[in-house]
Amino acid sequence: MVENRFGVLARVAGLFSGRGFNIDSLNVAETHDKSVSQITLVTHGDAQIINQIYQHLNRLIDVIEVTDISTGTHVERELLLLKICTDDAQKRAEILQVAEVFRARVIDTKPASLVLEITGDQGKLEAAIEIFNTYGILELARTGKIAMPRGNTK
């Protein structure tokens, strides 16, 4: 949770690059409180590194709260948009069948392509990408993970 202010993302991202920590994925959005933004950031490292990241993030003046969600049970989701080539009718039908398996939604369709929306955890999205790639992915966009602890902690 950070102050919803100009430059905050740069401070967070700069901290990672400046101190040699890696960002695997990053998602930022305003919350129901307009003055607060939520950053969901996926990183990796041993306990000492994670602790350093935690402490350094907390040092940033605009950071309100840092939570390591991975330490408890939590739900995580990621959204994937895929534009797939559908240049013949048979291929198109097959793609729609596979889409069914992934509970994907068709959100745009054109004669030679369609856009699928798929939600899930990382494993599911990776599997979807692998399969749809055999049909020819034209474009891909994914949000990066967002996550939340289970239960009524807040």
Next chain:
Amino acid sequence: MELSGAQTLVDCLKREGVEYIFGVNGGAAMPIFDALYGDTEIELIPMRHEQGASHAADGYARATGKVGVVLATSGPGATNLVTGIATAYMDSIPMVAITGQVMTQFIGSDAFQECDVIGVTRPICKHSYLIENSEEVADVVAEAFHIASTGKQGPVIIDIAKDAQIHKSLFQYPETVDLRSYKPQVDGDPTQIAKAAALIKEAKCPILYAGGGVVLANASEELRELTFKTQIPITVTLMGLGAFPETHPLAMEMPGMHGSCCANYAFTGADLVVAIGARFDDRVTGDLDKFAPNAKKIHIDIDPSCIGKNVPVDVPIVGDAKNVLTELNKLVDTADIDPWRGQIQEWKQKYPFEYQQKGNKVMPQYVMEQIYEHYSDAIVVADVGQHQMWAAQYFKFTEPRQWLNSGGLGTMGFSLPAAIGAQLGCPDKTVVNINGDGSYIMTIQELVPAITMKLPLKIFIINNMYLGMVRQWQELFFDKRYSAVDYHDNPDFALLAQAFGATGLRVEYPEDVEPALLKAKGIDDGPVVIDFIVAEEENVFPMVPAGKGLGDVIRGLS
């Protein structure tokens, strides 16, 4: 009352008790300089380079404990501050740096003298603000001073667009500052403090290891109480010198690369290290695998990210050193460690800092001994390099804020402008600037404001005609290949001082050292520069080579 942004800024600075602003004027900051013109409460100190202005504000802050303020224009003015801001950041010095910025409508257009100073300084400041509306000025200034001076202190940057300096708005200064995202933890956890006290009680070979954090927290008294009460030997880092009197029998002098053998052996032999406002810097620890291998560690620090960063810690205590030590002192007693104290005394006596006289040369260490002899009460502002280490070794500091130096960033050129700030902040003290021939010439231009203000600075140059510390490393580790360190082409600093309008003296023989120092003592209507021409290839010992363990200290070249 409606005031311009610039006038609001000046009024806010008065509310914060600012006495001096160090600056260099320029286009995008002109309204602020104009608002300061003729002001009777805040004295504007025009420096000759923005870097000098930033170090002067820093020196003022180090000497007084108050927030130092520096003011510069946009673009090059702001980028010239960068070294000074980074210097203050590394040593946690409370500072507010104000920079003018181009008009709001030109921001991002590569306008004349435009630079994204917020972007440039992001990793080297505690926080920063860009002000685009004059209404924001009062809140930002109050927050900036609050952030700079609390928790782990540090520099805060306020970048103000020129139109925000000009536009008028209602002046209202916030009485208090409450930031939901910034609540430094100042009180230590009582359970952790009790654990620390228990470890101290059990230890057979404990040492106290205090750093600059003790000075910054104004906790020297509490540190002394802890030491006197427990009678545990203490080593104080380069940044902490003066927090504990080095003249006391329990003082082991500073540890680390050029620290005392006693302190380094004590780390190696200790079974408990109590770190207070010190950060296990690589220049202190040497090879981490060999650092205090048998010791449990207690670490007291205001900054949680500092604890466990370099060295695993058994009892972490987050809090202000003053508060934590006050509580800890209630729980401790005289430690039953006579054999260990005996061992420390033996090391101390066996391995004092020492040097050999070479011919009829002026030995730099001798100059330090003489400076200490004649200026023991002075505030000493050192630069960076060999002279800094010799000063730290041979001057026995007894009071906090008596020793100022750029320990973290190691900024050459820091000391002369910092001495100006220190002298203004402490007008009743004698301020001695110990400088090197390499570092002095980096900010020599600041002699001008010192002369203009008739500051009685004692500027002592330890002139070995080399970038000495680098030359020492080249001698020891680079086959004496003296690449880019030969400074024999420097001008005659005594004559140069006279050309500037200061008193300039040159000392070439040992017998002239003391008379020159005494002469300098009598000059109080302006700076005096003494150029001590010292033995050229003298090295700083003891030395723990980079990457080696503290036990591998080289005591000297025979």
